Amino acid sequence: MTATLTDDIVATVLESIEDARKYEDDKEKASIIKDEANQFFKDQVYDVAADLYTVAIELHPTAVLYGNRAQAYLKKELYGAALEDADNAIAIDPSYVKGFYRRATANMALGRFKKALTDYQAVVKVVPNDKDAKAKCKECQKIVRRQAFLNAISTDHDKKTVAETLDISKIAIEDSYEGPHLEEKITREFMMELIQKFKSQKKLHKKYAFKMLLDFYNYVKSLPTMVEITVPAGKKFTICGDVHGQFYDLCNIFEINGFPSEANPYLFNGDFVDRGSFSVETIFTMIGFKLLYPNHFYMSRGNHESDVMNKMYGFEGEVKAKYTQQMSDMFTETFCWLPLCHLINNKIFVCHGGLFKEDGVTLDDIRKVDRNRQPPDEGIMCDLLWSDPQPINGRSPSKRGVGCQFGPDVTSKWCESNGIDYVVRSHEVKPEGHEAHHNGQCYTVFSAPNYCDQMNNKGAFITITGDNLSPRFTEFDAVPHPKLPPMAYANSLFGFN
Structure with missing residues (x-):
């Protein structure tokens, strides 16, 4: 989707919200915009969703809004932006579990497995019975261990490549x-x-x-x-x-x-x-x-x-x-x-x-x-x-x-x-x-x-x-x-x- 088309859709959505009702405060307005953004996210229109989350954040920043925008950025493969949003979400609410999830996912995509593992471990500590969190933590731990093993043997100059050993x-x-x-x-x-x-x-x-x-x-x-x-x-x-x-x-x-x-x-x-x-x-x-x-x-x-x-x-x-x-x-x-x-x-x-x-x-x-x-x-x-x-x-x-x-x-x-x-x-x-x-x-x-x-x-x-x-x-x-x-x-x- 072009930037112009995204801007047009966002403007239309915001106009419809303005026309629909008046708001008691910025918090209420941000909540309505978040709901619209969530629907665009479900429809896989991630550009529009991210821009709407941005508008809502400017009105009334919350951990959930930063966490939701981080997820939209992850879908767009903008891992640096997702990482920053996850950090902001955790700073606002250190108990916001999804913030740690988002940050771990971004770090995984960037190959920063140790940092990802730290976040998965933090999630498991908060929700020890969460099967998904435990599985992610276990899988990430495997990757960290494998990476450590590969780093250890990489100094072995006598180690042969697959190409050299293949018959x-x-x-x-x-x-x-x-x-x-x-x-x-x-x-x-x-x-x-x-x-x-x-x-x-x-x-x-x-x-x-x-x-x-x-x-x-x-x-x-x-x-x-x-x-x-x-x-x-x-x-x-x-x-x-x-x-x-x-x-x-x-x-x-x-x-x-x-x-x-x-x-x-x-x-x-x-x-x-x-x-x-x-x-x-x-x-x-x-x-x-x-x-x-x-x-x-x-x-x-x-x-x-x-x-x-x-x-x-x-x-x-x-x-x-x-x-x-x-x-x-x-x-x-x-x-x-x-x-x-x-x-x-x-x-x-x-x-x-x-x-x-x-x-x-x-x-x-x-x-x-x-x-x-x-x-x-x-x-x-x-x-x-x-x-x-x-x-x-x-x-x-x-x-x-x-x-x-x-x-x-x-x-x-x-x-x-x-x-x-x-x-x-x-x-x-x-x-x-x-x-x-x-x-x-x-x-x-x-x-x-x-x-x-x-x-x-x-x-x-x-x-x-x-x-x-x-x-x-x-x-x-x-x-x-x-x-x-x-x-x-x-x-x-x-x-x-």
């Missing part, structure tokens, strides 16, 4: 297997058969899935942090945004715009997985095309190509359900080697999130970033994966809790300093699938239509040619998919599904 030759193929067979190298015929099998909800055999992932792992390790692409004059190039496990919509992109080939190259700008419940099919389709056309199919890392996000938003659960924990662990290793950004014809800079919290970052600084890690909370890598544009000049703290919000002056200065025409980024749902920012020096493209089966947004992709770098946008609607809801494999304990 594909020992994986047998059953006679009953009816899917595509992978020879030494991927062919176009294999990819077409694989896509058809995926569409019919069949699995690729584990042996071939591991082989594809291993080959992909070895290839992306050889890539630079910033991949430079040359698009020849007169040749088309396509840039897509988030797909988020919406495999059938991915296939629709190929139906509309042509399948990847040496004559029809693509760049997918991160967030291939999570949320959508066909993330396995999506990522193996992309891996296959990358291996088939290594110089004509490109993939950037998004903030969801990370261990924390995959645990929360479904990809880890999906891989474990369809394959094994070992494969999930190998995806974690592999995602750490994905390039962080791309530079097209030295003029178009493409990254998942956006620009930087600090001035003076150069393309050479980006090239030198050590990307083989989980995303940090600060620095160039963090900003590339998490930041967002804002309409006003300067920079602001991100409502997501990591990265920053950067204004048109920041974009203009950075583009001028680095010889860039414009920045393409993704990371945010847009009603039309795309949006121009900062006087045409920054564009958002998002390629998951009807995101999570509830946002009613269009998807979009960008096409350029080597001799005309002006972006051209193609919008498209969602297509039907099997009746498996989004987040079907997510950890239901933590309220992300």
Whole structure:
């Protein structure tokens, strides 16, 4: 929903309330507005709900109002804002249990598991017979212990990766297997058969899935942090945004715009997985095309190509359900080697999130970033994966809790300093699938239509040619998919599904 449309709906609601009755005081008026906000929240119109809670808070702040707005922010993945609201709720009423719940959920999403555990323990102390609280506390404790174990063994330099210990030759193929067979190298015929099998909800055999992932792992390790692409004059190039496990919509992109080939190259700008419940099919389709056309199919890392996000938003659960924990662990290793950004014809800079919290970052600084890690909370890598544009000049703290919000002056200065025409980024749902920012020096493209089966947004992709770098946008609607809801494999304990 656009900011203008949200503002219009909020204004209409407030006018109707004003027309309906007079109020004894601000407390009563805030209560009526809260009821309206609650209904918009139930209807999953979280933008409007959050804005109405804001109006009510300005009239008469309460722990419940802050807690409710925190929940709306969690649904919008604005974890930093949710964290701040939960803190305010607890400050007003230290016995407000939902405040601790909200704060724990926000900290979970940000990978701050110890802080989350402290809050879950506080809830259990207050309501010791609450089964949900006890289950969340127990699950969070498992994650903290596992993280401590992994940190302990990470200093062991002799520890081998899954890729180093994997022996594909020992994986047998059953006679009953009816899917595509992978020879030494991927062919176009294999990819077409694989896509058809995926569409019919069949699995690729584990042996071939591991082989594809291993080959992909070895290839992306050889890539630079910033991949430079040359698009020849007169040749088309396509840039897509988030797909988020919406495999059938991915296939629709190929139906509309042509399948990847040496004559029809693509760049997918991160967030291939999570949320959508066909993330396995999506990522193996992309891996296959990358291996088939290594110089004509490109993939950037998004903030969801990370261990924390995959645990929360479904990809880890999906891989474990369809394959094994070992494969999930190998995806974690592999995602750490994905390039962080791309530079097209030295003029178009493409990254998942956006620009930087600090001035003076150069393309050479980006090239030198050590990307083989989980995303940090600060620095160039963090900003590339998490930041967002804002309409006003300067920079602001991100409502997501990591990265920053950067204004048109920041974009203009950075583009001028680095010889860039414009920045393409993704990371945010847009009603039309795309949006121009900062006087045409920054564009958002998002390629998951009807995101999570509830946002009613269009998807979009960008096409350029080597001799005309002006972006051209193609919008498209969602297509039907099997009746498996989004987040079907997510950890239901933590309220992300």
